[in-house]
Amino acid sequence: MTKHLEVFVIILAAASASAQTIPFDSDRWEISARESKIEDYLGRQSLTIKGGQAILKVSNFTNGIVEFDIAFGADRGFMGGIWRWQDGRNYEEFYLRPHQSGKPDANQYTPVFNGTSAWQLYHGSGYGVAIDYEFDEWMRVKIVVSGKSAEMYIKDMSTPLLFTGDLKRTVAAGRVGVSAGNFAAAHFSNFSFAVADNPTLKGKAETREPVRAGTIMSWWVSNTFKEKSLENKFSLGRPDKEDLTWRKMDCEPSGIVNFARLSEIQDDKNTVFAKVMVLSRIEQVKKLSFGYSDRVKVYLNDRLIYGGDNGYGSRDFRFLGTIGYFDEVYLSLKPGKNRVLLAVSESFGGWGVQARFDDLDGIEIEQ
Numbered sequence: 001m002t003k004h005l006e007v008f009v010i011i012l013a014a015a016s017a018s019a020q021t022i023p024f025d026s027d028r029w030e031i032s033a034r035e036s037k038i039e040d041y042l043g044r045q046s047l048t049i050k051g052g053q054a055i056l057k058v059s060n061f062t063n064g065i066v067e068f069d070i071a072f073g074a075d076r077g078f079m080g081g082i083w084r085w086q087d088g089r090n091y092e093e094f095y096l097r098p099h100q101s102g103k104p105d106a107n108q109y110t111p112v113f114n115g116t117s118a119w120q121l122y123h124g125s126g127y128g129v130a131i132d133y134e135f136d137e138w139m140r141v142k143i144v145v146s147g148k149s150a151e152m153y154i155k156d157m158s159t160p161l162l163f164t165g166d167l168k169r170t171v172a173a174g175r176v177g178v179s180a181g182n183f184a185a186a187h188f189s190n191f192s193f194a195v196a197d198n199p200t201l202k203g204k205a206e207t208r209e210p211v212r213a214g215t216i217m218s219w220w221v222s223n224t225f226k227e228k229s230l231e232n233k234f235s236l237g238r239p240d241k242e243d244l245t246w247r248k249m250d251c252e253p254s255g256i257v258n259f260a261r262l263s264e265i266q267d268d269k270n271t272v273f274a275k276v277m278v279l280s281r282i283e284q285v286k287k288l289s290f291g292y293s294d295r296v297k298v299y300l301n302d303r304l305i306y307g308g309d310n311g312y313g314s315r316d317f318r319f320l321g322t323i324g325y326f327d328e329v330y331l332s333l334k335p336g337k338n339r340v341l342l343a344v345s346e347s348f349g350g351w352g353v354q355a356r357f358d359d360l361d362g363i364e365i366e367q
Contacts, residue, residue, distance in 0.1 A: 019194040022056060030055050032088065034182065041187045042071055042138055050185035055085055055177035061195055062173040066143045068191040072098050074135045077184030081143050084174035089115035092169055093179065094143055094152050101133040109150070111168035116260035120293045120350030122168070123322045125206060129162045138189070144199050147171055151203045165205025214357035215255045216276055218367045220246045221262060224269035227295070227345040236302040244273065251354070256323065259344065259351045271345040274353055277366040278340055280333035284362055287330055290355035291323040292344050299341040300331055311347050321349060325356070333363065
């Protein structure tokens, strides 16, 4: 055997050794779900799961490949794969939406921070793509992860369906697994994963335009508090602010700030203040365009000037509540410092805000 052939055999053996197929009846799985069972489905042994996760107890996965077969009906559901799982409230996820088959949001990449999935913040190109599903048949799914990027394959294992060039969570080793939401059960079989240092990705991230001048790129964010504490609160006094603590949060390159990175919702404390100081040279009115999820109250110099609801289903039964620059408020600025406070409340689907001024003439944003 030549030296080059020996090296090739060694590399091939190492790659093969890293690929592991784990039957779902193995004790290596940790299953936490409302419903789960091992059963024969469509001619093979499978895991049927609803309302939870199945996570490999030992799977030190940073980069590599996760593969499985999945089957489901046409009912509304959310089911797919998980990687870099730190605990039940922090991981990366790619799931399928059977009821959106053929539509642009037939699937979704989303990070989960502190128990909050963020699909309302991360939507559109790079986060989901149209595909027609085969119902009540086995379909192969493959997720290839490398650093801050990943590509997803469904049915066709040679051409990536979706490329995501900006995984939101920190690159860190974690577990792998599968999940299914509370609405419909999913069936999984032939699960395998392979660890690799830098797997080659076929896709490339789209070039995104830089944010516009005037975009607020950092906020001072308060600790969490109960949304009800602001009911009929048309002005803020010292008692409303004296127990607040503040931490600075930089926005993502898109201008979005995801509060779930910083805070967890507990004991009905589902609201934070996002604060920015605006220095105005003169008395003037400035338009602030913004987007939020799910609800907001805007205070200027401690006086309430705007309230809105952008939550899922809040405007009609088809309304998703995805974030965008859909709202605007006109700030009557006084000369000197002006405090802008956005109280942003969350129910589910993404907890964040983005905001920008049309122009910065005569003002300065304290970042």
